[in-house]
Amino acid sequence: MNRKLLVAANWKMNGNLALVEQMAQMLNEVTINDNVEVVVSPSFPYLMTLGDKLKSDCIALSAQNVSEHEKGAYTGEISTDMLKECGVKYVILGHSERRSLYKETSTLVAHKVKAVLAAGLMPILCIGESENERASEQTETVLASQLQPVIDEVGIEAFNDIVVAYEPVWAIGTGKTASPEMAQETHQYIRGCIAQQNAEIADKLVILYGGSVNAGNSEELFAQADIDGGLIGGASLKVEEFKTICSTAKGSN
Numbered sequence: 001m002n003r004k005l006l007v008a009a010n011w012k013m014n015g016n017l018a019l020v021e022q023m024a025q026m027l028n029e030v031t032i033n034d035n036v037e038v039v040v041s042p043s044f045p046y047l048m049t050l051g052d053k054l055k056s057d058c059i060a061l062s063a064q065n066v067s068e069h070e071k072g073a074y075t076g077e078i079s080t081d082m083l084k085e086c087g088v089k090y091v092i093l094g095h096s097e098r099r100s101l102y103k104e105t106s107t108l109v110a111h112k113v114k115a116v117l118a119a120g121l122m123p124i125l126c127i128g129e130s131e132n133e134r135a136s137e138q139t140e141t142v143l144a145s146q147l148q149p150v151i152d153e154v155g156i157e158a159f160n161d162i163v164v165a166y167e168p169v170w171a172i173g174t175g176k177t178a179s180p181e182m183a184q185e186t187h188q189y190i191r192g193c194i195a196q197q198n199a200e201i202a203d204k205l206v207i208l209y210g211g212s213v214n215a216g217n218s219e220e221l222f223a224q225a226d227i228d229g230g231l232i233g234g235a236s237l238k239v240e241e242f243k244t245i246c247s248t249a250k251g252s253n
């Protein structure tokens with residue numbers, strides 16, 4: 001299956017207007033291989049500014065979160081319609097930092113996935129096990145338990161418009177990357193979970209790896225059969241490093 005590869009930057013609560021400027025300049029100059037899309041997720045205040053500066057069709061904007069509600073008295077929240085007006089295409093949902101620090105449950109994540117799809121945006125649905133869960137061989141159970149509420153909420157057909165990001169919690173921001181073999185094995189399991197319900201959708205599903213991806217390991221990770229790109233935190237804040245990561249995505253799995 002010739003799936004598209006996605007290289008997605010997750011800036012988290014980092015960056016400023018200077019980084020927006022430098023990153024846009026680099027992205028407007030870098031050669032992005034065929035069948036590759038680069039996605040940048042700055043914090044909300046920078047979305048429109050960055051969007052206005054980007055010139056290529058193979059670069060898209062993503063938000064890092066959204067409200068599950070359409071509109072109303074939810075002080076401090078951002079709606080899917082607002083993101084659409086800012087030119088956003090993707091929304092990162094279920095990131096482990098949202099799950100652990102902001103107590104977002106898989107049920108809430110599923111509601112957000114539904115809201116994002118209803119607005120015609122694409123969720124980047126993050127799932128992943130903790131260090132203890134991997135050590136006690138619960139990885140597959142945890143991943144299935146994070147996927148199932150979403151399948152129950154939106155149905156398997158909706159996975160035509162969902163990107164999944166496998167992010168082992170122990171690898172996020174720690175420098176401890178999953179080995180390409182370990183990541184591949186887990187991605188294969190995730191694709192298998194979807195295949196049990198619809199093989200065709202599973203075959204087309206883009207599954208990103210996230211967790212300490214950098215310019216030194218991205219090429220090998222992205223070359224794995226079931227790894228369709230990455231969700232990149234720390235290394236996506238460094239313009240030159242992110243440029244190298246973008247060019248290691250070959251788009252021909």
Ligand code: PGA
Nearest residue numbers: 172173211212232233234
């Ligand atoms: P990291 O973060 O690349 O800094 O490990 C990845 C993520 O949290 O999406």
